[in-house]
Amino acid sequence: MKRFYINFLIAILITGTIGISSNTAQAFGFKYKKDPQTIVVPINQKKDYNIKDRAKYTNDMHSVFSLDDCVRIAIGYNPSIQASFYNQDAYKSRIGQAWANFFPSINAGVELSRTGNHYNKEIPPYYRRSIYNTLGYVPTVSANMLLFDFGKTKAVADMTTRQYESAQESTKENINVIIYDIKATYYNILFAQAQVQVYQDTVKDYELQLSQAKGFYEYGKKPKLDIVTAEYNLGKAKLNLVKAEEILKVAKIRLSKIMGIPEYTNYELSDEMSLSKFGINSDEAIKLAFEVRPELISAQKEMEAAKMNLRAERRNYTPNIGIFGSYGNNLGNEYDVRTGQVGVGLNYNGLNIVRIKKQVDEARSTYNMTKARYQEVKDTVYFNVKKCYTELQTAAEAIVMAKLALDQAKEQYRQVTGRYKAGVGDAIELKDGENTYLNARLDFYNAILNYNVTAANLEQEIGIPLKQVEEKVIDITQEDL
Numbered sequence: 234m235k236r237f238y239i240n241f242l243i244a245i246l247i248t249g250t251i252g253i254s255s256n257t258a259q260a261f262g263f264k265y266k267k268d269p270q271t272i273v274v275p276i277n278q279k280k281d282y283n284i285k286d287r288a289k290y291t292n293d294m295h296s297v298f299s300l301d302d303c304v305r306i307a308i309g310y311n312p313s314i315q316a317s318f319y320n321q322d323a324y325k326s327r328i329g330q331a332w333a334n335f336f337p338s339i340n341a342g343v344e345l346s347r348t349g350n351h352y353n354k355e356i357p358p359y360y361r362r363s364i365y366n367t368l369g370y371v372p373t374v375s376a377n378m379l380l381f382d383f384g385k386t387k388a389v390a391d392m393t394t395r396q397y398e399s400a401q402e403s404t405k406e407n408i409n410v411i412i413y414d415i416k417a418t419y420y421n422i423l424f425a426q427a428q429v430q431v432y433q434d435t436v437k438d439y440e441l442q443l444s445q446a447k448g449f450y451e452y453g454k455k456p457k458l459d460i461v462t463a464e465y466n467l468g469k470a471k472l473n474l475v476k477a478e479e480i481l482k483v484a485k486i487r488l489s490k491i492m493g494i495p496e497y498t499n500y501e502l503s504d505e506m507s508l509s510k511f512g513i514n515s516d517e518a519i520k521l522a523f524e525v526r527p528e529l530i531s532a533q534k535e536m537e538a539a540k541m542n543l544r545a546e547r548r549n550y551t552p553n554i555g556i557f558g559s560y561g562n563n564l565g566n567e568y569d570v571r572t573g574q575v576g577v578g579l580n581y582n583g584l585n586i587v588r589i590k591k592q593v594d595e596a597r598s599t600y601n602m603t604k605a606r607y608q609e610v611k612d613t614v615y616f617n618v619k620k621c622y623t624e625l626q627t628a629a630e631a632i633v634m635a636k637l638a639l640d641q642a643k644e645q646y647r648q649v650t651g652r653y654k655a656g657v658g659d660a661i662e663l664k665d666g667e668n669t670y671l672n673a674r675l676d677f678y679n680a681i682l683n684y685n686v687t688a689a690n691l692e693q694e695i696g697i698p699l700k701q702v703e704e705k706v707i708d709i710t711q712e713d714l
Contacts (some may be wrong), residue, residue: 290494295499299502300502304415320403323395327391335386337376355520374559380577385551391549412552417686419488421484431674432470442466442663445654509705512699519614521697536600547590549589550589554578632680642674
């Protein structure tokens with residue numbers, strides 16, 4: 234019996250040594266890298282998502298966030314990004330599950346039974362024995378290990394590897410989308426702050442005009458209608474200011490939600506909206522997008538995974554070669570029988586030609602579908618990059634035109650204000666000049682906002698941030714506003 238144990242263990246060890254190759258090493262994460270070109274997500278800030286981790290962001294403390302700060306916080310706390318990381322890990326574990334086919338499969342159990350002999354009553358008593366003469370249990374153990382399956386396991390492992398790489402690119406794409414949301418919301422907050430400042434200035438101007446109208450009325454230079462008009466304008470300006478402040482609060486709440494810290498709003502933003510140009514043309518942008526856009530790479534990996542799956546389904550026609558062994562001992566029974574075996578076998582597991590044929594057909598259709606899906610994504614990326622690049626050029630031109638209109642409105646407002654102070658202008662003329670100047674300021678800020686949001690959208694469509702050049706769309710100073 235000892236010889237059997239020794240031979241059985243030697244067989245397992247020898248087979249295990251043969252089976253643990255560069256393939257099976259990946260199942261337990263050993264440092265073996267078959268493909269040096271494997272893409273790994275460069276952002277490694279995944280952690281267990283817990284609401285307690287966000288405790289340090291409480292409204293009893295004040296913070297100043299740059300755009301980069303908001304992005305870093307989102308990568309660490311946004312639950313959608315965390316879910317993408319865990320989904321990526323789930324796909325990674327499937328690679329090990331596939332290679333696990335080359336590891337031993339062990340079965341063990343025990344059976345409790347009562348056995349004996351039943352004798353005819355005609356047999357003399359001295360030849361009879363008890364009907365049930367023993368009660369015992371039968372422990373058994375067996376092991377099977379796959380040696381070779383004509384590439385079926387490798388094809389499945391290759392498929393799951395491509396699925397894992399696709400999940401990595403999906404994580405990048407999710408981060409890419411959230412970064413765009415952060416940038417767009419960040420710039421909208423800056424615009425909302427500028428809008429609040431415009432209405433605050435407008436309130437101050439109308440308060441001054443109301444004071445002037447009252448003074449002119451007291452001296453009999455202006456009718457009371459000017460006072461009523463100035464009071465109406467002041468009330469409307471205050472209402473617009475309240476609305477602008479509400480828009481600013483909602484925008485900050487949205488940014489906090491995207492960052493993953495929705496309860497925290499006691500912060501300020503340190504960056505300003507950019508007016509820098511980007512050193513890239515349309516063709517370069519499209520070429521770069523085809524190389525790095527995560528969504529496009531993910532679709533390519535899905536296509537490759539479907540191709541590997543088709544290969545795996547075709548190999549289901551082939552048998553498996555493996556080693557097996559078992560041992561059993563009828564402990565406690567009258568007949569103490571020990572059994573054991575070890576050997577190598579070739580077998581088919583559930584071979585069904587018709588089913589395999591249909592599975593191959595399904596896998597081929599899935600592969601063709603993923604090829605069409607990849608081309609669809611590629612066409613969409615091409616169109617969106619081309620469209621965003623054109624919109625960015627238009628947005629840059631709009632800033633120049635908005636600045637020109639602002640200069641004209643500012644000069645007109647200066648003239649009508651001077652005329653009213655001199656007592657030769659009327660309230661209607663003053664109101665028109667004020668509204669024109671107010672709208673021109675808002676249009677100019679909105680043009681800058683549109684340029685920055687469009688630039689962020691172009692970066693999202695390409696898949697990486699773009700390098701800015703020193704040249705500006707337009708040179709402005711605070712006095713120009």
